[in-house]
Amino acid sequence: MEQWETFERGQPRAPRFVLELPVLYRRHGAEKWEEGRMRNISRSGLLFSAERAFSVNTRIELTFTLPKVIPNEPPGAVRCQSQVARSFPLGAEHAVAVSIMDYLFTRASAAALTDRAEAGKL
Numbered sequence: 001m002e003q004w005e006t007f008e009r010g011q012p013r014a015p016r017f018v019l020e021l022p023v024l025y026r027r028h029g030a031e032k033w034e035e036g037r038m039r040n041i042s043r044s045g046l047l048f049s050a051e052r053a054f055s056v057n058t059r060i061e062l063t064f065t066l067p068k069v070i071p072n073e074p075p076g077a078v079r080c081q082s083q084v085a086r087s088f089p090l091g092a093e094h095a096v097a098v099s100i101m102d103y104l105f106t107r108a109s110a111a112a113l114t115d116r117a118e119a120g121k122l
Contacts, residue, residue: 014042021064023048025096028059028081036096038064045085045099053087053094060084060098079104 019041024033025048039047046062054060060082068075082098089095 014044016040016042023064025062047097049093050096054084058084074107
């Protein structure tokens, strides 16, 4: 394993977990949500593919629904406030790595979270 994969700013990186899920994202304060695809996640951030690149330090809101794992319970959804750590070309798309600054976990769908956010209730 190359050093850049195991250390970040001189510190060991948090373990990444491959989790390929649809994700909705938007620049902080924007109205329109865009669709992307999560590639992996850790306790400190996540990597997703997007149609365009973002500048480092851009604040981005993300929301996604987790896989259902508990019978008779709705799946969990997460809404994150994040900041772009890096963005680079990935084929026809762009990979965007963000650090998670804050998050909300709920038993609502990601779509319900975006509706509530647009209504100013989150």
